[in-house]
Amino acid sequence: MNEAAIRRAGAAAEATAAPAPRRALAAAGRAGLVLAQRALLLSVLLAVVFAAIELLPGDAATATSERGESAAGTAARRHLLGLDRPVWERFGDWMTALPTGDLGTSARGERVTGLLAAPFPNTLLLGATAFAVTLVTALALGCWGALRPGGAVDRILGLACGIALALPEFVVSVGLLLALSLWTGWLPPVTLTAPDGSPASWTMLVMPVLALAVPQAGWNARIVRGALADQADAPHVTAARLDGLSPRRVLLRHALPGAWPAIATGAATSTGMLLGGAVVVETLFNYPGLGTVLSGAVADRDTPVIAAVVACTGAVISLVLLGADLVRARTLGARP
Amino acid sequence: MNWTRRQALWAGGSIGAAALLTSCGDGDDATSRPADSASGTPRKGGTLRIGALGRASATTRDPHGTQANESDYLIISLVYDTLTAPGLKTNTVGRLASGWKASDDLKTWRFTIAKGAAFHDGSPVTADDVVWSLRRLRNTPSGAARLPGIKADGITADGRGTVVLVSDTPNAELPLLTRLTTFVLKKGTSDKELAKAPGTGPFTLDWFRGGNARLLRNDKWHGGQVHLDAIEVTMFESPQAMANALLGGQIDVASNAGAVAARTAASRKDIQVVRRPDDMAMPIVMRTADGPFADARVREAMRLVVDREAMVKQVLSGYGTVANDILGTGDPAYADDVPQRKRDLAKAKKLLEEANFGLSKTYELVTTEDIPGLAESAALFAGQAREAGIRIKVVKQESGTFYDKTWLKGALYTTYWGTNDSVVFFASKTMVTGAGQNEAGWSEPRFDDTYRKVVGTADAKARAAALRELQKIEHEKSGYLVWGMADGIDLAGPTVRNLPKLPGYGRVQLENVWLAR
Numbered sequence: 001m002n003e004a005a006i007r008r009a010g011a012a013a014e015a016t017a018a019p020a021p022r023r024a025l026a027a028a029g030r031a032g033l034v035l036a037q038r039a040l041l042l043s044v045l046l047a048v049v050f051a052a053i054e055l056l057p058g059d060a061a062t063a064t065s066e067r068g069e070s071a072a073g074t075a076a077r078r079h080l081l082g083l084d085r086p087v088w089e090r091f092g093d094w095m096t097a098l099p100t101g102d103l104g105t106s107a108r109g110e111r112v113t114g115l116l117a118a119p120f121p122n123t124l125l126l127g128a129t130a131f132a133v134t135l136v137t138a139l140a141l142g143c144w145g146a147l148r149p150g151g152a153v154d155r156i157l158g159l160a161c162g163i164a165l166a167l168p169e170f171v172v173s174v175g176l177l178l179a180l181s182l183w184t185g186w187l188p189p190v191t192l193t194a195p196d197g198s199p200a201s202w203t204m205l206v207m208p209v210l211a212l213a214v215p216q217a218g219w220n221a222r223i224v225r226g227a228l229a230d231q232a233d234a235p236h237v238t239a240a241r242l243d244g245l246s247p248r249r250v251l252l253r254h255a256l257p258g259a260w261p262a263i264a265t266g267a268a269t270s271t272g273m274l275l276g277g278a279v280v281v282e283t284l285f286n287y288p289g290l291g292t293v294l295s296g297a298v299a300d301r302d303t304p305v306i307a308a309v310v311a312c313t314g315a316v317i318s319l320v321l322l323g324a325d326l327v328r329a330r331t332l333g334a335r336p
Numbered sequence: 337m338n339w340t341r342r343q344a345l346w347a348g349g350s351i352g353a354a355a356l357l358t359s360c361g362d363g364d365d366a367t368s369r370p371a372d373s374a375s376g377t378p379r380k381g382g383t384l385r386i387g388a389l390g391r392a393s394a395t396t397r398d399p400h401g402t403q404a405n406e407s408d409y410l411i412i413s414l415v416y417d418t419l420t421a422p423g424l425k426t427n428t429v430g431r432l433a434s435g436w437k438a439s440d441d442l443k444t445w446r447f448t449i450a451k452g453a454a455f456h457d458g459s460p461v462t463a464d465d466v467v468w469s470l471r472r473l474r475n476t477p478s479g480a481a482r483l484p485g486i487k488a489d490g491i492t493a494d495g496r497g498t499v500v501l502v503s504d505t506p507n508a509e510l511p512l513l514t515r516l517t518t519f520v521l522k523k524g525t526s527d528k529e530l531a532k533a534p535g536t537g538p539f540t541l542d543w544f545r546g547g548n549a550r551l552l553r554n555d556k557w558h559g560g561q562v563h564l565d566a567i568e569v570t571m572f573e574s575p576q577a578m579a580n581a582l583l584g585g586q587i588d589v590a591s592n593a594g595a596v597a598a599r600t601a602a603s604r605k606d607i608q609v610v611r612r613p614d615d616m617a618m619p620i621v622m623r624t625a626d627g628p629f630a631d632a633r634v635r636e637a638m639r640l641v642v643d644r645e646a647m648v649k650q651v652l653s654g655y656g657t658v659a660n661d662i663l664g665t666g667d668p669a670y671a672d673d674v675p676q677r678k679r680d681l682a683k684a685k686k687l688l689e690e691a692n693f694g695l696s697k698t699y700e701l702v703t704t705e706d707i708p709g710l711a712e713s714a715a716l717f718a719g720q721a722r723e724a725g726i727r728i729k730v731v732k733q734e735s736g737t738f739y740d741k742t743w744l745k746g747a748l749y750t751t752y753w754g755t756n757d758s759v760v761f762f763a764s765k766t767m768v769t770g771a772g773q774n775e776a777g778w779s780e781p782r783f784d785d786t787y788r789k790v791v792g793t794a795d796a797k798a799r800a801a802a803l804r805e806l807q808k809i810e811h812e813k814s815g816y817l818v819w820g821m822a823d824g825i826d827l828a829g830p831t832v833r834n835l836p837k838l839p840g841y842g843r844v845q846l847e848n849v850w851l852a853r
Binding site: 058115301 | 481
């Protein structure tokens with residue numbers, strides 16, 4: 001969001017050539033401003049979530065009632081859950097409690113912080129691992145293909161990445177499940193939970209991570225390859241090549257640095273896809289993460305739980321996007 | 337809200353997996369399928385790893401809350417005891433109560449607390465604890481539905497060992513009401529202490545985390561010897577993941593895994609498929625109060641149109657039995673002598689003609705995907721009805737919409753019921769005039785009179801006769817088309833013995849299970 005502003009601000013800072021402390025202060029200020037914007041965006045998103053759940057038929061009181069509970073019983077439950085109050089009031093209460101770390105109470109009377117205490121770190125672990133695998137694979141494959149543009153490796157990789165990015169997570173999951181677990185018995189088919197709420201063994205992470213990383217790695221490898229192709233035509237890269245530097249040196253020292261902004265942006269957008277894909281993948285592998293919490297909460301119209309999941313994942317995605325923006329600002333700022 | 341799509345995807349995925357897995361079972365011919373899992377002398381010891389369905393967002397620890405998760409209910413019912421429990425020969429057996437006796441007018445019931453019953457911390461169970469727990473249950477929003485006809489002041493203690501329940505109306509079946517949710521906690525347990533509150537059940541809680549738990553044997557359980565050292569409960573969101581865990585040897589039992597998983601596992605000789613008959617009814621409801629199905633002849637015709645064998649075979653993959661339009665098929669008093677209704681298109685057409693039923697119109701059959709097979713049953717029935725010239729369009733609704741807009745109001749919709757071992761349960765809850773869940777809006781004075789006779793008669797013989805009459809009326813006139821009963825299906829590894837065979841919530845009684853070596 002608003003990279004242009006950052007770039008302009010960066011250019012202005014360069015132009016005035018302010019002393020270092022002031023520049024650092026300005027940078028911190030800019031980051032603070034962007035953070036504030038992101039927080040505002042997240043609040044708007046949460047308001048939309050509250051409104052959207054309000055628009056769905058039924059509410060948490062009916063969704064969590066016994067079948068055939070009397071109307072009076074459901075009304076009592078509705079009052080208990082505070083659902084008889086207007087939606088903006090509930091949103092306001094929830095938002096004002098948010099800074100204190102209070103995420104409200106689920107429709108079944110459990111503290112939402114308690115419900116998310118184990119799943120959120122688990123999903124972060126899954127997402128971060130998948131993100132790292134995605135990034136490393138994408139860089140490796142993209143650079144490998146770019147070493148000889150149009151070569152056999154480049155073309156095969158292009159095709160393979162195209163297929164990988166088109167595969168939905170559940171197809172990858174079922175394939176992995178059959179190949180690595182049910183046929184061969186190499187890996188446990190589902191994730192069991194240790195007493196502390198985390199996966200009982202690291203082997204249980206392998207398949208969920210791969211299922212998430214394969215499509216995203218395909219997508220990002222294409223981006224890396226494309227960004228490197230753009231850079232290949234840049235004057236300084238052409239000059240380096242004409243100087244007779246080795247293709248590897250040209251690629252890593254001259255083309256790759258200029259490709260960072262595009263790569264960072266691509267990878268950052270993958271965060272959303274990774275966390276979204278986690279909903280499906282976690283269910284298939286019974287991974288104890290946010291995805292399983294979210295799918296159940298939507299069915300229950302459990303607004304506090306849904307909003308809490310959105311807030312957690314939204315914050316993570318915002319931070320990663322912010323990081324990508326900083327990478328862009330730094331690279332582009334250095335080479336205006 | 338991708339539930340629908342995801343389920344469809346899973347169906348596809350699992351069929352593929354089933355076909356591919358058939359090759360896996362070949363190496364296991366040495367361990368033949370145990371013919372009777374109850375045979376042999378029980379061996380003490382071992383940890384049973386059991387998977388049960390549940391969603392992380394819906395976990396609850398309150399024994400008197402609404403437990404949507406089978407995993408939560410399983411854990412709660414192993415740690416806490418209900419007053420009574422579902423049984424095999426009679427549909428109600430004692431659990432925390434060792435016996436019960438009614439007054440002559442069948443309004444006042446006295447329950448005796450079992451000898452030696454004690455909480456896990458050693459303190460004995462008193463009538464005060466039971467009264468406090470039942471009142472706590474009664475005062476929840478669901479209380480009126482769980483203890484119908486009993487008010488909070490109608491629950492009192494008589495001495496240390498007797499609890500008295502007073503019903504507003506005569507009710508010969510009152511002990512039946514105390515089977516599923518009357519978990520007993522210590523008097524004065526606060527909401528904050530619920531997670532650690534001691535119970536009286538066959539197992540004590542070792543740890544609970546995010547829906548998963550480990551339970552340890554209670555050596556001093558009043559109900560007898562428990563064989564297992566421990567039970568580990570793992571929560572699964574999808575039945576397919578649960579079946580995979582079983583196939584991969586990560587768990588020993590997949591509780592209520594369903595027909596699709598059973599088909600997947602059928603090729604594996606080392607997996608036991610435990611069928612619990614009469615587990616789930618999936619009737620079609622035809623509104624009797626008004627609308628196109630108000631005429632009893634039309635309803636009769638619809639019941640003659642359905643091809644019950646085909647429904648059981650295709651919707652339930654054969655894991656079920658044909659039913660006869662009477663709910664409560666698992667009741668020992670179920671009237672299996674009422675002639676089975678069979679498909680008769682000619683008679684159906686004649687009845688429709690007599691009733692002047694509009695065949696040019698298209699009727700909507702509303703269904704949901706709340707349980708596997710429900711939407712499929714609607715689609716198959718619509719196809720069968722077309723053969724009789726009745727045009728039915730299946731409308732799928734999301735669960736929330738369904739309960740908001742269609743349930744108890746619609747002219748034609750599918751429903752499902754999980755407690756099928758009592759005819760009277762259904763009569764009282766869904767068929768008597770004005771019942772809270774009278775799904776078809778049915779009102780039949782003859783049925784109401786007979787129902788009152790059943791619940792108000794103490795004499796066993798007269799009562800049995802009335803109960804049979806009740807079922808005959810239901811068979812002829814009610815708003816239900818009960819085409820079949822789905823089996824409950826548990827999958828178990830080769831060493832598991834003596835799993836419960838009871839339908840519905842009877843599946844959680846794991847105290848008699850043992851592991852062979």
